[in-house]
Amino acid sequence: MRTIQLKKILNEHCIQFIEKKQMDLSLSIEDANSSLHSASNSTAGDKHDTSRAMMHLEIEKKSKQLNEVVQLKKLIPILIDNSQQKSFGVGTVVETNAGSFYMSFNAGKKEIEGQSFTFISLASPLAQAFKNNLNKKEFQFMQKTYTILKTF
Known part of the structure; x- marks a missing residue:
C-alpha cells in the first residue's frame, strides 16, 4: 500500500x-x-x-x-498536514519487530490490510524512545528489545 x-x-x-x-x-x-x-x-x-x-x-x-x-x-489538521513530513513527529509511522506505531495520540489499535497499527502520543515514553533511537535501529525499552525496521 x-x-x-x-x-x-x-x-x-x-x-x-x-x-x-x-x-x-x-x-x-x-x-x-x-x-x-x-x-x-x-x-x-x-x-x-x-x-x-x-x-x-x-x-x-x-x-x-x-x-x-x-x-x-x-x-x-496538524496530523493531516504532517502526514507527508520527512522528519520524526506527529504523523510518522514507525515499523518495528514488535509492530507498527503511528505517532498521533492514544487511540488504540487498528488492523489495516493484515498489519496492526498502534496509535500513540508523540509525548509517550515509547514515542520518545523511538525518536531518541532512530539512528541506533535497535534499543531496549521497558525490558523489551525494539528493532526499527522503517520510518515514514
Missing part, C-alpha cells in the same frame, strides 16, 4: 476515534444531567443529597474528558 494512502487511512481512524469518543461523552453527560434533574425532583434527604453530589462529580469528570477530546480534535 502506498504511504500516502496508508496515512489517509490512519488519519481517518484518528478522526473516527475522536468523533465517537466525543459523542459517547456528550451522551453520557446528557444522561447524567437528566438523572440529576430527576433526582432533584424526588424527595429530599441525606441519601438523595449524596446521590446528587455523586452525579455532579460524574458530570464534572465527563466534562473534563470531553474538553480533553475537544483539545485532541485540534490535532487532526
Whole structure:
C-alpha cells in the first residue's frame, strides 16, 4: 500500500476515534444531567443529597474528558498536514519487530490490510524512545528489545 494512502487511512481512524469518543461523552453527560434533574425532583434527604453530589462529580469528570477530546480534535489538521513530513513527529509511522506505531495520540489499535497499527502520543515514553533511537535501529525499552525496521 502506498504511504500516502496508508496515512489517509490512519488519519481517518484518528478522526473516527475522536468523533465517537466525543459523542459517547456528550451522551453520557446528557444522561447524567437528566438523572440529576430527576433526582432533584424526588424527595429530599441525606441519601438523595449524596446521590446528587455523586452525579455532579460524574458530570464534572465527563466534562473534563470531553474538553480533553475537544483539545485532541485540534490535532487532526496538524496530523493531516504532517502526514507527508520527512522528519520524526506527529504523523510518522514507525515499523518495528514488535509492530507498527503511528505517532498521533492514544487511540488504540487498528488492523489495516493484515498489519496492526498502534496509535500513540508523540509525548509517550515509547514515542520518545523511538525518536531518541532512530539512528541506533535497535534499543531496549521497558525490558523489551525494539528493532526499527522503517520510518515514514
